[in-house]
Amino acid sequence: MQLSSANFKSAARAALHEPNLQAAMAENRNFAAHVRVQVDGTANFQGLRAQAKAIKDHTLAHLDHYLERYEAAAIKQGTQVHWAQTPEQAQQIVVDICRQASARSVIKGKTMIGEEMGINDALARAGIERYETDLGEYILQLADEPPSHINGPAIHKTLEQVQDLFHEHHKDLGRESFLHEPAELLAEARRLLRKRFFEAEVGITGANFLIAEDGSHVLVTNEGNGDLTSLLPKVRIVLASIEKVLPSRADAGVHLQLLALSATGQPLTSYTSLYGGTKNAGELDGAEQCHVVLLDNGRSEMLAGEFRPMLRCIRCAACMDNCPVYNWVGGHAYGWIYPGPMGSIWTPQLTNLEQTVDLPNACTLNGRCAEVCPMQIPLPDMMRVLRSQHWQQQLTATTTRWGIGLWAALASRPRLYRLLTAMAARTMAWAGSKRGRLSRLPLARGWTEQRDMPAPQGATFQQLWQQRQADKNGSEQ
Amino acid sequence: MATMTRSSDKPLVGLLHTCLVDFYRPSIGFASVQLLEQAGCEVRVPDLQTCCGQPAFNSGNFDQARAMARQVIKAFAGFDYVVGPSGSCMSQVKVHYPQLFADEPDWLAQAQELAGRSFELVSFLSDVLNKTDLQSSYQGTVTYHDSCSGLRELGIKQQPRKQLEQVQGLSLVEMAEAETCCGFGGTFCVKYPEISVRMASQKVSNIQASGADTLVGGDLGCLLNISGRLTREGSPVRVFHVAEVLAGMTQIPAIGEGEMR
Numbered sequence: 262m263q264l265s266s267a268n269f270k271s272a273a274r275a276a277l278h279e280p281n282l283q284a285a286m287a288e289n290r291n292f293a294a295h296v297r298v299q300v301d302g303t304a305n306f307q308g309l310r311a312q313a314k315a316i317k318d319h320t321l322a323h324l325d326h327y328l329e330r331y332e333a334a335a336i337k338q339g340t341q342v343h344w345a346q347t348p349e350q351a352q353q354i355v356v357d358i359c360r361q362a363s364a365r366s367v368i369k370g371k372t373m374i375g376e377e378m379g380i381n382d383a384l385a386r387a388g389i390e391r392y393e394t395d396l397g398e399y400i401l402q403l404a405d406e407p408p409s410h411i412n413g414p415a416i417h418k419t420l421e422q423v424q425d426l427f428h429e430h431h432k433d434l435g436r437e438s439f440l441h442e443p444a445e446l447l448a449e450a451r452r453l454l455r456k457r458f459f460e461a462e463v464g465i466t467g468a469n470f471l472i473a474e475d476g477s478h479v480l481v482t483n484e485g486n487g488d489l490t491s492l493l494p495k496v497r498i499v500l501a502s503i504e505k506v507l508p509s510r511a512d513a514g515v516h517l518q519l520l521a522l523s524a525t526g527q528p529l530t531s532y533t534s535l536y537g538g539t540k541n542a543g544e545l546d547g548a549e550q551c552h553v554v555l556l557d558n559g560r561s562e563m564l565a566g567e568f569r570p571m572l573r574c575i576r577c578a579a580c581m582d583n584c585p586v587y588n589w590v591g592g593h594a595y596g597w598i599y600p601g602p603m604g605s606i607w608t609p610q611l612t613n614l615e616q617t618v619d620l621p622n623a624c625t626l627n628g629r630c631a632e633v634c635p636m637q638i639p640l641p642d643m644m645r646v647l648r649s650q651h652w653q654q655q656l657t658a659t660t661t662r663w664g665i666g667l668w669a670a671l672a673s674r675p676r677l678y679r680l681l682t683a684m685a686a687r688t689m690a691w692a693g694s695k696r697g698r699l700s701r702l703p704l705a706r707g708w709t710e711q712r713d714m715p716a717p718q719g720a721t722f723q724q725l726w727q728q729r730q731a732d733k734n735g736s737e738q
Numbered sequence: 739m740a741t742m743t744r745s746s747d748k749p750l751v752g753l754l755h756t757c758l759v760d761f762y763r764p765s766i767g768f769a770s771v772q773l774l775e776q777a778g779c780e781v782r783v784p785d786l787q788t789c790c791g792q793p794a795f796n797s798g799n800f801d802q803a804r805a806m807a808r809q810v811i812k813a814f815a816g817f818d819y820v821v822g823p824s825g826s827c828m829s830q831v832k833v834h835y836p837q838l839f840a841d842e843p844d845w846l847a848q849a850q851e852l853a854g855r856s857f858e859l860v861s862f863l864s865d866v867l868n869k870t871d872l873q874s875s876y877q878g879t880v881t882y883h884d885s886c887s888g889l890r891e892l893g894i895k896q897q898p899r900k901q902l903e904q905v906q907g908l909s910l911v912e913m914a915e916a917e918t919c920c921g922f923g924g925t926f927c928v929k930y931p932e933i934s935v936r937m938a939s940q941k942v943s944n945i946q947a948s949g950a951d952t953l954v955g956g957d958l959g960c961l962l963n964i965s966g967r968l969t970r971e972g973s974p975v976r977v978f979h980v981a982e983v984l985a986g987m988t989q990i991p992a993i994g995e996g997e998m999r
């Protein structure tokens with residue numbers, strides 16, 4: 262996917278004026294509130310959180326070891342493990358596997374790593390048909406849009422928009438009536454997809470966790486499409502990234518509970534499947550080939566630096582669902598695959614710092630994301646680290662640079678500071694004295710365009726305090 | 739460590755008045771002094787203080803943030819306590835100064851020492867001094883906005899509510915999403931004004947839906963933002979800092995109000 266985070270400001274502005282998006286985001290706010298009720302009602306949530314963090318920190322500290330163990334165990338199960346340093350390498354691996362399988366079509370379950378790899382475009386370029394089987398992704402394929410959320414890819418669409426999309430794209434089915442009910446729409450998508458499941462030579466899914474002790478991987482969905490995608494085609498491709506490995510099944514158990522709870526408020530997702538390798542002799546179901554493609558794409562570097570905690574991320578989306586900025590501007594404004602708070606850290610790491618300056622800045626540092634993150638990732642602290650990298654590399658907006666520089670220079674000279682602030686306070690107070698506020702400020706149009714600036718009371722506290730002290734001393738003598 | 743001349747055996751409190759209170763609303767500073775004195779403290783106001791350095795810190799200019807932190811550390815050496823009427827500035831001192839000096843052991847020790855005796859005003863009155871009977875009155879229905887840093891970094895949630903409930907004539911109602919950010923966010927409000935205003939407007943709708951006639955909060959930055967949007971929408975809801983209400987200093991124009999209402 263093309264990186265367009267440099268357009269954050271204009272995209273966000275447009276999003277604020279898009280009524281469909283605003284309706285959809287209001288629903289997401291409600292959904293997030295519902296999820297929080299479930300989380301808060303879970304007695305051992307904090308315990309799980311501490312456990313999961315400890316497991317993941319340990320795994321990351323020995324990541325090479327666990328990846329090697331995973332690979333060895335996976336090979337034993339008949340899985341072929343492919344390592345991809347870059348998205349381009351991953352694309353090549355996937356396309357080659359499809360070609361070897363003489364695939365005309367692939368079915369695909371939702372995979373954000375697949376988005377990161379750019380698999381969809383690579384398949385299109387190779388002339389291979391792709392059918393998305395996750396309902397949200399199916400809708401987006403009709404709309405030709407990227408996901409706006411990491412586990413509810415189409416949450417930016419309203420029901421009405423989906424009705425229209427289905428009506429337009431399913432015309433040739435000969436259906437006359439306009440479908441209204443979500444259940445009817447789902448049934449139609451299902452019916453259409455069934456056929457694709459049986460035709461496709463290759464099934465592509467993501468993986469939520471890779472298990473080092475036995476070489477298996479865990480896949481969770483709420484629609485069951487992931488299982489059909491994994492089991493029906495002859496060739497299975499699993500797209501994952503290197504930080505998804507966990508030492509044992511028991512460890513995955515801890516993470517699975519946190520993931521389901523934080524993502525949707527469920528104790529466990531509707532479908533939680535453990536896949537190990539290929540079909541054994543005598544078995545009826547399963548793929549004949551199983552390929553796992555492991556993407557690095559900058560993660561090894563993150564492991565060595567101050568962004569390592571981000572590698573704990575289990576992609577639950579709690580941070581974005583609870584982010585007041587995300588819930589106004591929607592995921593597309595962020596301009597890449599990972600939106601919201603986690604994306605504001607991931608995107609600069611996986612792409613570049615220069616074109617992503619807005620992401621960690623479009624944040625009030627309100628701390629809600631870190632509060633809800635099940636993996637206790639200090640997202641606001643990392644936003645600040647990114648801002649300090651901007652500062653050091655001269656990427657900070659010039660107005661901010663100047664403003665902060667001037668302010669700091671002034672604030673480190675208390676006497677001058679007191680003089681100038683006293684003058685400014687008096688002037689502003691005079692200008693706003695009648696109404697108690699100013700509706701225009703020459704240097705702060707951003708503030709006053711849609712809100713007033715309350716006027717200062719007049720004298721500064723320091724002035725009045727010194728006066729009070731002088732009066733007190735005077736009356737005491 | 740510096741020693742101070744004391745005129746009594748009362749706890750000696752240095753008031754960190756914050757740059758916003760100094761500039762916009764000295765009455766919050768005087769309300770703070772009154773509350774602290776009533777609670778038996780001796781209050782002084784170091785004149786070397788300007789700003790805690792949070793704007794520099796949050797803009798990624800860590801060097802200047804450190805310089806300003808050193809200034810605060812020096813200005814407030816020797817006090818028993820450092821207290822300020824802002825969760826955000828006090829969290830800068832308590833939580834972020836030690837972060838800033840992670841690689842400078844000498845300053846780290848001083849920053850940690852300062853952090854240990856620094857408190858936000860209302861939590862200081864409630865949790866450290868156990869003051870629960872501040873004896874003031876306010877006629878009105880109040881809703882309280884939780885400012886983010888105070889809430890999430892310092893755990894300020896029940897303290898201001900408990901204190902407000904003691905105020906005669908005051909009835910406290912909860913608004914929806916009281917814990918949701920108002921969109922101020924320091925420089926965020928001018929860097930991303932459209933998003934910031936949307937967040938402020940949502941806050942304003944929640945305040946109005948609560949039926950309150952007064953909004954109270956513990957951070958002037960947020961209050962300036964919310965008040966600015968309230969008056970622009972023509973709302974009659976009054977805005978006061980929690981210190982002003984607790985000290986009974988509400989006969990003056992509220993935030994954003996002129997001489998004549």
Ligand code: SF4
Binds near residue numbers: 575
């Ligand atoms: S950063 Fe935390 S809250 Fe956000 S997706 Fe990752 S694990 Fe979930």
